[in-house]
Ligand SMILES: Cc1cc2nc3c(=O)[nH]c(=O)nc-3n(C[C@H](O)[C@H](O)[C@H](O)COP(=O)(O)OP(=O)(O)OC[C@H]3O[C@@H](n4cnc5c(N)ncnc54)[C@H](O)[C@@H]3O)c2cc1C
């Protein structure tokens with residue numbers, strides 16, 4: 057099939073303003089959008105810049121706006137996008153070059169929720185036991201790949217850049233609902249602020265954006281409830 | 289700019305993070321990684337990490353050791369394999385204590401599943417040894433290790449690409465790296481450096497490996513007169529998605545999936561009557577190639593089927609959710625109702641930078657260490673995988689030897705001082721970068737890489753012979769000439785990812801050269817290295833490791849003996 061990629065380009069080293077690059081070429085309908093971006097970079101314009109690594113939706117490198125929705129370029133096939141495809145960087149983060157954005161603040165918020173198991177009781181000799189039912193309680197939120205698609209799609213985050221954002225809450229949820237974790241209080245304090253969970257207006261953009269199909273809004277709801285009732 | 293650290297870890301996959309965790313708080317330490325840590329390829333590992341916990345049935349590290357040695361076609365060093373299998377157990381418990389969300393047995397223990405080549409009682413029948421978290425084990429390991437690094441305040445330089453290793457007076461003095469964000473070349477002066485840069489699977493067209501797996505660490509040390517060991521042994525995983533190479537874990541067959549040809553035969557019955565679809569990877573990949581060659585590929589094409597249709601949605605959606613989704617997303621079919629087209633995919637480098645069991649890089653036949661230099665993970669060759677790695681053993685390897693390397697480095701930085709930096713330490717790295725940026729050549733890197741990947745697939749993959757390998761040697765010479773004329777279109781400093789791809793390609797060409805020369809020399813078939821012109825294993829002449837050195841005349845090969853302790857080489861049947 058013939059495709060045309062319309063890509064929002066911007067290199068602050070030389071461009072005053074963003075501009076649209078258009079690239080038309082033949083591709084297989086079963087190609088990933090990432091394959092098409094690679095085609096542009098490798099054969100048409102070597103300066104096109106974006107992040108990528110695993111090419112199958114696991115490393116979280118290549119979230120971007122594709123025809124207006126936040127998706128991973130490696131996880132959509134051309135046949136599902138039509139012949140003219142518009143590609144822009146994720147919204148809400150500073151553009152560094154073309155589709156590559158500054159994720160530092162996003163990742164700092166992730167780190168701020170103490171995303172690691174906290175225990176006070178000494179480690180047993182073997183594993184800590186956990187029933188399959190308890191394991192299931194936080195299964196969904198273990199899947200996060202920190203691609204940033206959810207936070208970038210969140211109107212509450214657009215309105216207030218300080219909002220900790222859905223991705224960080226998802227990662228807090230992953231520990232709050234882990235039966236082995238004993239660090240709940242501290243983590244709740246981080247979340248129980250003005251820029252914590254209460255900024256969430258339940259708009260559901262995040263659920264739509266998540267390439268791992270995490271039910272982000274449900275997770276945030278569970279965290280809110282836990283804060284209100286102080287129990288997990 | 290020069291920065292000084294006690295130790296620098298290069299790479300933030302499982303191996304690098306594990307090493308960093310040992311060093312954290314015990315010295316001034318930095319981790320340099322070209323990717324943000326959680327983007328590392330360890331995150332894509334699916335099926336599990338092997339350890340004889342015995343949570344479902346009797347198991348012992350000795351059985352694990354035997355399987356690993358036999359799986360390696362007796363080329364692994366058995367002292368190292370013993371450490372691997374013993375320490376696997378405590379390592380898995382440590383991961384659990386750090387919060388890794390393993391899947392659970394009904395009693396709440398870590399769940400385990402069968403995996404290729406893992407058996408009970410020295411080969412009698414498959415055993416449940418692979419500890420797993422659905423089919424996302426690598427993701428959970430990478431997340432958990434990175435979370436521990438956050439907890440312990442490990443210092444990262446993310447998106448720094450290491451270009452060169454510094455050696456002064458026969459000792460390690462640091463590394464030189466390119467900061468992607470600014471284009472600056474930075475020198476890191478260090479007492480100890482640990483390489484954990486992962487594999488080189490991007491030299492093949494059909495590959496399970498990430499775009500970033502370009503053998504950088506191997507190429508960097510090789511250019512500094514350090515040998516690469518056993519590079520002829522490259523593993524093709526039997527079940528990659530047709531054409532794309534995306535991996536469908538052996539866990540699928542561990543849960544009961546079956547390989548079938550166009551006659552709908554379960555053809556593994558002919559190749560491995562005892563283990564069937566759970567035979568080791570080298571054997572299974574060759575069986576698939578044979579079926580295809582003999583006209584039993586589906587529709588006469590280059591693929592066979594992986595049949596999961598009988599597993600039911602409970603198994604697919606609960607135990608194999610990610611690979612089920614890959615098939616739906618990338619093939620547009622439902623594995624519940626349709627068999628999946630698969631072909632062998634380039635997966636894993638058994639060879640790498642030679643190390644001892646403490647992660648120290650050793651540079652000759654007598655295992656002489658280069659003080660201060662360490663390597664661990666897929667970039668290294670201890671050797672625990674010999675000629676063929678068993679599934680689940682890489683995750684064990686990266687963690688066990690990442691930890692041992694890190695621990696030894698702690699001792700080293702406490703007992704040693706810095707050696708002076710070599711004069712003009714960053715000059716070679718600067719020259720490399722400016723050569724690319726200023727090039728007036730006309731060759732596109734992508735065109736060179738295309739030829740490399742296609743030709744390697746054709747001539748140096750599952751089946752090899754002297755004719756093909758010799759032709760490949762010629763091709764590589766041609767490609768290196770073209771590479772000297774490589775052009776660049778992006779001359780900027782910031783995030784010049786084109787520059788990086790060109791540099792990565794240079795590394796791949798060097799590593800491919802070593803692979804081909806080592807494969808040409810080894811006139812026998814063993815594990816992942818199969819020579820059609822020498823189809824038998826030849827212990828009398830070839831029970832030894834290859835060491836490849838870069839010299840002005842090209843690749844020079846030396847050999848070193850294999851360490852054999854408990855298990856004498858036997859015929860390998862499954
Ligand atoms: C799809 C897939 C599934 C797998 N499943 C399993 C499994 O179930 N069980 C199992 O045991 N094994 C499995 N493996 C193998 C195993 O995952 C890998 O061998 C292992 O994770 C490698 O870990 P590592 O730490 O050595 O390297 P990686 O995780 O690849 O990390 C390499 C690191 O080095 C950095 N780096 C590279 N070059 C440079 C440079 N020039 N400068 C700076 N930094 C650099 C990268 O940024 C990265 O952080 C699988 C492999 C694949 C591809």
Ligand code: FES
Nearest residue numbers: 109111115116130
């Ligand atoms: S490249 Fe890894 S998620 Fe897309």
